[in-house]
Amino acid sequence: MTEGNRSIAGQGPTQRRDTVGIVGAGAFGTALGSVLARAGRRVILWSRDEAVVETIRTTRRCPRLPSAPLPEPLEATSDPRRLASAARFVVLAVTSTNVRDRSRALGDVIDGSHIVVHAVGALAQPSNERVSQVMELGLPTLKIGAIAGPALPDDLAENRYSSIVVASAFEEVVAEGRRLLNAPPVLRVYGSMDLIGIELASALSGAYTVALGLSDGLSMGPGPRAVLITRALAEASRLGVAAGAEARTFAGLAGLGNLLVRASDRSADYQFGRRLADGSGSTADAARTEGARAALAGIDLAAKLRVRMPVLKGVAAVLTGRLEPKAVANLIGDTVAEAE
Amino acid sequence: MGSDRPVREAENRLERFNGDRERLLAEVERRVVAKKLAEARAGGDASLEYVLNDVAYCEIRRLEAASGKAGAIDRWRDLSRRLLAMSEADKQDELRSLVRYYGKDVVGNFDPRVYKFATGIGPSLLGFVFSPVGSLREGMAAMRSLDARIHADGEIDVARACAERGTIIVTPTHSSNMDSPAIGFGLLRAGLPPTTYGAGKNLFSNPFLSYFMRNLGAYRVDRRLKFELYKDVLKEYSAVLLEHGYHSLFFPGGTRCRSNIIEKNLKLGLLGTTVTAYKNSVRDGAPHKRLYIVPATINYRLVLEAETLIDDYLAETGKSRYIITDDEFSRIGRILEFFRKILVHEGSVIVRFGRPLDPFGNDVTDDGESIDRQGRVVDPASFVRGADGEVSDDDQRDAEYTRALGRRLASVYPRLTVFHATHLVARAVYDTITRAAGTRDIYRLIRVPPQQLVASADAVASQLERLRKRLAGTPAWGSEHPLLAAQEASAVVDDAVRGLSSYHTRPIVSRREMLLQVDDVKLLYYYQNRTAHMPPEEAA
Numbered sequence: 001m002t003e004g005n006r007s008i009a010g011q012g013p014t015q016r017r018d019t020v021g022i023v024g025a026g027a028f029g030t031a032l033g034s035v036l037a038r039a040g041r042r043v044i045l046w047s048r049d050e051a052v053v054e055t056i057r058t059t060r061r062c063p064r065l066p067s068a069p070l071p072e073p074l075e076a077t078s079d080p081r082r083l084a085s086a087a088r089f090v091v092l093a094v095t096s097t098n099v100r101d102r103s104r105a106l107g108d109v110i111d112g113s114h115i116v117v118h119a120v121g122a123l124a125q126p127s128n129e130r131v132s133q134v135m136e137l138g139l140p141t142l143k144i145g146a147i148a149g150p151a152l153p154d155d156l157a158e159n160r161y162s163s164i165v166v167a168s169a170f171e172e173v174v175a176e177g178r179r180l181l182n183a184p185p186v187l188r189v190y191g192s193m194d195l196i197g198i199e200l201a202s203a204l205s206g207a208y209t210v211a212l213g214l215s216d217g218l219s220m221g222p223g224p225r226a227v228l229i230t231r232a233l234a235e236a237s238r239l240g241v242a243a244g245a246e247a248r249t250f251a252g253l254a255g256l257g258n259l260l261v262r263a264s265d266r267s268a269d270y271q272f273g274r275r276l277a278d279g280s281g282s283t284a285d286a287a288r289t290e291g292a293r294a295a296l297a298g299i300d301l302a303a304k305l306r307v308r309m310p311v312l313k314g315v316a317a318v319l320t321g322r323l324e325p326k327a328v329a330n331l332i333g334d335t336v337a338e339a340e
Numbered sequence: 341m342g343s344d345r346p347v348r349e350a351e352n353r354l355e356r357f358n359g360d361r362e363r364l365l366a367e368v369e370r371r372v373v374a375k376k377l378a379e380a381r382a383g384g385d386a387s388l389e390y391v392l393n394d395v396a397y398c399e400i401r402r403l404e405a406a407s408g409k410a411g412a413i414d415r416w417r418d419l420s421r422r423l424l425a426m427s428e429a430d431k432q433d434e435l436r437s438l439v440r441y442y443g444k445d446v447v448g449n450f451d452p453r454v455y456k457f458a459t460g461i462g463p464s465l466l467g468f469v470f471s472p473v474g475s476l477r478e479g480m481a482a483m484r485s486l487d488a489r490i491h492a493d494g495e496i497d498v499a500r501a502c503a504e505r506g507t508i509i510v511t512p513t514h515s516s517n518m519d520s521p522a523i524g525f526g527l528l529r530a531g532l533p534p535t536t537y538g539a540g541k542n543l544f545s546n547p548f549l550s551y552f553m554r555n556l557g558a559y560r561v562d563r564r565l566k567f568e569l570y571k572d573v574l575k576e577y578s579a580v581l582l583e584h585g586y587h588s589l590f591f592p593g594g595t596r597c598r599s600n601i602i603e604k605n606l607k608l609g610l611l612g613t614t615v616t617a618y619k620n621s622v623r624d625g626a627p628h629k630r631l632y633i634v635p636a637t638i639n640y641r642l643v644l645e646a647e648t649l650i651d652d653y654l655a656e657t658g659k660s661r662y663i664i665t666d667d668e669f670s671r672i673g674r675i676l677e678f679f680r681k682i683l684v685h686e687g688s689v690i691v692r693f694g695r696p697l698d699p700f701g702n703d704v705t706d707d708g709e710s711i712d713r714q715g716r717v718v719d720p721a722s723f724v725r726g727a728d729g730e731v732s733d734d735d736q737r738d739a740e741y742t743r744a745l746g747r748r749l750a751s752v753y754p755r756l757t758v759f760h761a762t763h764l765v766a767r768a769v770y771d772t773i774t775r776a777a778g779t780r781d782i783y784r785l786i787r788v789p790p791q792q793l794v795a796s797a798d799a800v801a802s803q804l805e806r807l808r809k810r811l812a813g814t815p816a817w818g819s820e821h822p823l824l825a826a827q828e829a830s831a832v833v834d835d836a837v838r839g840l841s842s843y844h845t846r847p848i849v850s851r852r853e854m855l856l857q858v859d860d861v862k863l864l865y866y867y868q869n870r871t872a873h874m875p876p877e878e879a880a
Contacts, residue, residue: 016727016728088726088727107712112718113726140714140718141723142700142744143737170736171736
């Protein structure tokens with residue numbers, strides 16, 4: 001085989017091209033693997049936990065999401081080298097607190113030809129950078145992207161209709177993401193070149209989920225709730241544009257889509273907002289949910305970029321104990337109403 | 341500073357350039373024609389008719405604007421008229437002929453005798469040429485070793501190792517038309533091989549420098565030619581040169597920096613040819629033919645064309661004057677003045693070389709291996725390979741790689757910046773007068789009465805002291821000139837005031853007993869702009 005046409009680690013050319021690697025056997029990674037494997041896509045799922053890998057091999061189920069069947073085209077492994085050699089397209093499906101470590105570990109086994117997209121709907125901890133910025137430091141490849149949108153693990157596991165968007169500055173990443181992750185009718189994948197927007201919209205939707213939890217916990221009613229959602233999107237768009245993103249991204253799957261899907265009791269951010277409203281939650285827990293952390297990080301970014309964000313400011317004031325939930329409810333929305 | 345180690349003959353690959361020239365041109369012609377024919381199959385704007393019409397239209401517009409000779413315009417009008425009736429074969433012939441024509445217009449020359457002369461007795465002769473007639477002996481003495489006035493330092497050993505292992509692309513900051521000779525001498529002082537480089541065609545209007553540039557590997561870049569076919573020829577020529585191992589030099593800033601702020605928004609056209617060239621080498625089975633981008637800064641005590649550049653920057657029309665033909669560089673008297681007053685200072689130009697990068701913006705080890713941000717060795721060839729190890733073509737991907745490289749370059753330039761006394765004192769004076777004026781806005785300062793543009797020398801010295809301390813604590817901002825290290829703030833102020841009041845048409849700052857009077861706030865702003873990436877003391 002010539003230098004320009006070699007196969008890697010014994011994989012047949014077509015097989016590797018058509019395989020999806022997933023890092024992390026958490027709920028989302030498992031659900032995504034399940035959908036893809038059921039659609040006939042070959043999947044390599046890497047977990048650092050040998051016991052999880054063994055369970056998947058023997059029961060074809062993952063302990064983190066037992067409702068999701070994991071049929072044969074899915075292979076579980078605890079060896080990252082196996083993942084890197086079997087798949088060029090990799091989804092990093094880990095928590096925001098693990099992104100740094102897992103990127104570094106993945107970076108040990110991949111090269112510049114790999115494509116890595118993350119599925120982290122939050123900012124990277126502890127420094128509140130966008131996750132792709134952390135990946136740039138940890139991975140040897142530049143072909144980096146993100147997937148985001150209202151695709152809940154349970155929906156995916158139970159064949160309910162879902163959609164996500166894949167974003168990157170590289171057209172190739174978007175095209176490969178759409179080709180490899182698209183599994184209609186359960187999962188439809190849209191494309192975007194606005195990586196900054198997708199990451200910010202996704203992270204901020206967590207912050208606004210806390211606000212919606214507050215609003216619902218205070219029984220503010222559908223009118224104020226609608227105002228809250230629309231003004232939140234408006235200010236998030238302003239922040240995004242100042243950071244180099246496109247405004248329309250915030251009204252898409254990663255922004256509005258994520259916000260609507262998270263505003264339910266299944267979301268830790270939403271529950272936290274409700275608990276703050278009824279007095280059972282403590283602001284000391286603010287660092288524990290990704291949405292609350294995103295709210296505080298968003299305020300820092302807004303100050304740096306000089307963007308007015310009254311909704312986020314109100315949420316942050318409650319989270320830091322400077323205002324009571326009831327007091328902030330009256331402040332939500334622009335104090336200086338202007339043209340929409 | 342500098343090196344006693346001579347450039348090895350084997351490293352001066354330009355010596356074989358003349359023998360290669362026809363082959364290189366033929367390769368450029370073959371590739372550009374093949375690309376255009378392949379694109380033309382899609383029809384529409386890519387069809388040959390459109391490509392040829394674009395050339396004719398742009399040439400007619402250019403010549404009409406320049407009141408060119410009727411004969412020259414007629415050639416393009418004739419082409420435009422004939423296009424509709426031309427057969428496909430005729431269009432292909434015309435395309436081939438145009439590619440050859442522009443290729444010949446671009447291609448450089450390398451005369452080893454001129455190189456030997458320029459690097460041997462050249463500097464002495466240059467000294468003679470640039471010495472005022474009335475003080476021949478003094479001028480000869482001062483300029484006998486012109487290249488010694490140009491210091492070179494930085495990561496020279498790594499750059500040399502890379503030049504031996506592969507092909508280097510030197511990418512300096514760009515603030516003056518003197519940059520070409522300055523970087524040439526800088527390379528010589530660093531023991532690095534000579535490079536070929538694209539020089540604006542307007543520079544060839546200076547007959548003296550034109551002679552050297554034409555014979556030392558420079559190729560001509562005519563920035564008036566905006567059509568795609570010309571850009572394709574230029575980029576392909578650059579890629580072919582790199583693939584054949586010719587060390588090259590690009591100014592990623594594209595044009596001289598008008599503001600003197602360290603360049604951030606880099607033009608990526610020619611820089612992108614590094615990815616193309618490396619990809620072609622990998623495809624040809626030669627991934628070991630590595631390319632290394634060597635960032636560099638050229639740091640002048642004073643800049644020859646500062647007055648014109650800052651005026652252009654501050655003028656609203658600044659951006660439209662992309663090519664300036666009537667600046668100090670076109671006035672031989674100003675060049676003589678510059679050489680006589682500026683280049684006689686020890687270390688008045690300092691070229692600092694940074695650690696090389698690969699075409700994808702990765703750092704490299706001392707022996708030229710690419711490493712990622714975690715310090716792991718990476719295979720650069722993997723960046724252009726697809727899922728099955730095949731080399732894949734993807735223009736958008738390659739453009740994104742080049743943007744990443746541009747971001748890396750822009751991020752390392754500040755660290756490589758060397759501040760002369762003129763920069764630091766200009767900043768200290770600017771900080772002092774703007775604090776009193778209550779604004780750092782240059783447009784407001786221009787309207788401030790002269791009696792308010794005064795600072796006490798003591799206040800400036802103490803401001804300078806604090807600035808130097810902050811600079812010493814933040815290597816990412818750059819460093820002061822090595823010769824300043826032992827000097828007290830007051831001595832640095834005196835040295836800077838001498839410089840700032842000696843060369844330009846009128847003094848920038850002059851001393852009146854214990855006061856420093858700002859006479860030209862625009863030029864003060866220009867010189868302090870070199871420190872613009874250092875936040876004001878109040879903000880820090």
